[in-house]
Amino acid sequence: MRVALFITCVNDGLFPNTPQAVVEVLERLGHQVVFPTQQTCCGQMHLNAGYRQEGLHLAQRFRDVFNDYDVIVSPSASCVGTVRDLYATSARSLGDEVLADDLEEVGRRTYEFSEFLTDVLHVTDVGASFHHTVAYHPTCHSLRVLGLDEAPKELLRHVEGLTLVEIAHEDECCGFGGMFSIKNSDTSVAMGQDKLAHVRATGADVLCALDNSCLTHIGGLASRARSGLAMMHVAEILASREGASHV
Amino acid sequence: MLSSIATALGDHAHRTSLSTTREYRVEGSRGALERRDLLMDRLVDYRAHVVQCDNASLSTTINQLLLVHGSRSVAMPADVPATWTDSLEAHVHRDDPVLSVTDLDEIDSTVSGCAVAIAQTGTIILDSGVHQGRRALSLIPDHLIVVIFDEQIVEVVPEGVARLAPDSAQTWISGPSATSDIELERIEGVHGPRTLDVIVVSSATEL
C-alpha cells in the first residue's frame, strides 16, 4: 500500500524519531511510505484557541497537500482528531458547507498510526522487541475522540519481552491540553503531577502514549523530579528490535 | 418574552418533531414473583425494613410493626378498610376530620397504601389516591408503614410512569430520607420519616 505520512509540526520540530519509527514499521510490513514535502501544521492549536479563519487556512492546505493520497497516516491522535472532527465542525460554524464536506472527505482517508495497523492492516504483531516494563497512557484524543482503547494495548502486548503495566485512573487527563498548559499552567501542572505520581507507582521504566504532546508535559515534570522515567511514543516501541530473539 | 423565544427559534419548518419509537427498555421481563423479590431486595438495600404477609394477616402485621417501633398512635387515611385496622392496639387517628400539623407531629406512625411500586429502583409511589390520603400524612410522623400489593409492583420506571395519573399529587419514595451533603457520606434520617417499613401483601399461596 502507498501511505502518505503526515508528520505533524510537533514531531517535525521536536521528535523526529517518532515519524522515523513509523516509516520503519510500515516498511518492515512491506508498504511504501511517501512524504509530501509541502505539509505544515494541521492547525489544531489555532482552531482550539478560537482562531477559526486562520486554522481553516491550514485545513485547506492539508486538504490540498494530501489530495492525491488514498491513505494518510500520522503518529498523533490529536492531529488526526483535528483532521477528522474539528476541521468540518469549524468550517460549518462559519457556514461553509462545501469546505466542510471536503474536509470530512480527507478526514475519512486519515488514520492514526496504531489504528491504521489494527483496523486497516489488521496486524497486532509487528515483529517488535523491547525488553522493558512499560506503562501506557491513553491520551484524551486517542481515547475519546478516536475511540482507541484496547487496540494500542494489543500492539504493545505483542512486543517481545515487553511487560505492560496499567496506570491507576489511566483515563484521567494529564493536564497538557495544548493551550491549557499555557493559559492555565498552575492547574495543568497540578494535573500532570497527579498523573506522574500514578505512573511512577507502576514501577515502569518507560511511559508511552500515542501523542508526543502529552509526553512532553509528563516528561517535563518527570525530569524535574529526577524520576528516571523515559518517555517514548508507541511507534518507537513498535519499531524497536532491541534484544530481538529472531532477526 | 415569548417573542424572543420565537425569534430565537426561527420558522417552524426547521423544527424537529418528537420520535415515537422508544429505543430504551419500556417494559420488564421478570415474572410477578421475581419482581416482588427484586423490589424487596432493593428496599432492603436502602435500609427500609421489609416484611411479607397475606391479606388475612395484614392488620396483625401492621400491629406488630407498630409494637416494635413503640408506637402508641397511628395516622391513617380516612378510607382505609377495617381489615387494616381491626387488630391494631395503637390509637388510630383517621384523617377525617383532617389532622392538623400539630396533631400529626405528635402521632408516632402513619400507615399508607400506594399507587404503584417500581422493583428495579425500589421506588414506592404514593399519589394521594385510594388508601393513601393527603401527602402530609406520610411526611410528618417519624415512622411510615407502606402497604404494597403484589399486583401493584412493576419492574421498570416506564411501566410505573404509565400507571400514574399526571395530575395527582405524588410522592415517590425510595428509602428513608437521606443526605450525602457531608463529605458525600450517605446518612439516613434527615427530614421526613426516619423509619420506613414496607409490607408486601401476597395471596397466601405465593408466600
Added chain:
Amino acid sequence: MSKVFDTELPFPTLAKTALADAQLRANLAHATTTIRDKRLKVVGELDDWEQLRSAGAAIKDYSLDHLDELCVELERNVIAHGGIVHWARDAKEANEIVVSLVQATGVDSVVKVKSMATAEIELNVALEQHGITAYETDLAELIVQLGDDLPSHILVPAIHKNRSQIRQIFIDEMGKSGLAAPEGLTNDPAALAAAARAHLRQRFLSAKVAISGANFVIADTGSLVVVESEGNGRMCLTLPETLISVVGIEKILPNWQSLEVFMQLLPRSSTGERMNPYTSIFTGATTGNGPSNFHLVLIDNGRSSALAEDTGRDVLRCIRCSACLNVCPVYERTGGHTYGNPYPGPIGAVLVPQLRRGERTPLENSLPYASSLCGACYVACPVKIDIPKILVRLRSEVVDATRASARPRTPRDESRREGLFVSSALPTRHCHGWAGRAPAAAEPAFLTAAAQQVERGSRCATSAGDVISHVVRSDTPRRCRPGTRAGHSTCTADPPP
C-alpha cells in the same frame, strides 16, 4: 446575610489560590472520586443507558425547538389547575415578582428548597433588601448560609467543607437564627444531620410561604417535578399555604411520558443512585393536600439568547445533574468558587458565557479556556451535551470579539454584538425575525407593535426586543398583579369556560 459571587478576576488567577488550598483539594478529591465510582456502578447496571441518553437529548432538543408553544401550553395547564403563572425576562424582573408575591402574604420570612435558578438570580439578596429572610432548608445550603459562604457545587454545594468544619459552623451559628446546636455535638455526620433536623423542624411545621425551583415542568399536564433526598423539599412543597416556584424556561418537558427517561437519567447521573429518596410531583394549587396558592415564575435571563445559537444551545438540555463536575479533572483540583458564579465546572464554563452574552468580563472570557478539552464531561453527560465542542466555539467568540473592535468594550454594546454575528455568519435559519409570523388575533395592540419593532430590527436572536414581559391572552383569566393581596376579587384563577 447572603453572600453572592462578585469577583471579576479571571479563572487562572482564582485557580492559583484554590490549588494552594490543601484542605479544599483533599475534600474535593475524596468527594468527586466517591461519586464518580457510584455513578459508574449504577449506570453500568442498565443495558439501555446509551439509548436513554439519546432519548434524553432528543426530547430536550424537541422541547427547545418548540419552546414557545410549550410555554403557552404549560401556562394554560397550570392555570387550569388553579396556579398562577408569571413571566420574568431577567433576574431583576424575577426578583421583583417574587418579592411582591411574598409581601402580599404579609410574612417576613420564607423557607427555601434548593434551587439553582434562585441562586442564579440572587433572590435571597433581593428578599433581604425588602426585609424578608429566606431560610435555606437543604442541608448543604444551610451549611453555606450559616457559614456566610458561597456554594461550590451544583448538587452538593458544601462539598468544600469537611465534617469538622461543618460542626464548627453549626456550633457557632445555629443558635443565632433558631434552635442552637446540641451540647457536645460531635463531627459524626449522623449527629450533624440530626442537629439540622432539629434546627429546621419547627420552621417547617410553621412556615407559611415556601420558595422552590423545579427539576422538570411538564407542558401537557402543567406538573412540576422536584427531586431531592432529605425531605426538606416535601416539607416546603406540602405544608405552607403559599408556594412560589422559580423555574428556567429550559426545564420544560413536552409530556408526562418523558419522565420515564429523565427519572432514570437524573438520579443515576447526579447522586449515583438507582433513584433518589424523594420526588414530589404536583400540578397547580393542591388545596387540602398542599399549598392553596401556587405561583410559577418562569425566567428567561439569557436562555432565549442561548437558544438562538446553533452549537451553544445544547447547553439548555442540561438537567443540572452535575455528573460533568464530578469527572472534570480541572474542577476536581480548583473547586467551585474558582468559576466565580453558581454554575461551576464544565457546564458552568459553557452556560454562563451564553446566559450573560454581551457582558465580557475577564472572568467570562476566561471560562471557555478553563478546560483541557479532555472530553470526560461529554462522556458522562446524560443528555449528551458536547461540552468540548461548545467550549471551542465560545473561544472563537472571545477571539472574534477582540477582532471586531480595538476600542475598549462596554457591556451591552449593541454594535459589537452585531459585529459578532456578521463575522460569525450564523446559518440563515436563525436569522428570521418575527417577520412572517402573524400575531394571534387575540393579542393586544402592544404585542403587535412589539413584533413589528423586532421585524424592523431584522437581526438574529439575541437582539430581539424582549419588549413584552408576559403574554396576556384575552381568553385566559386575569392573574393577580403583583402588589395586590391574595384573595382580591379580581384575582381569580378560574379555568377558562
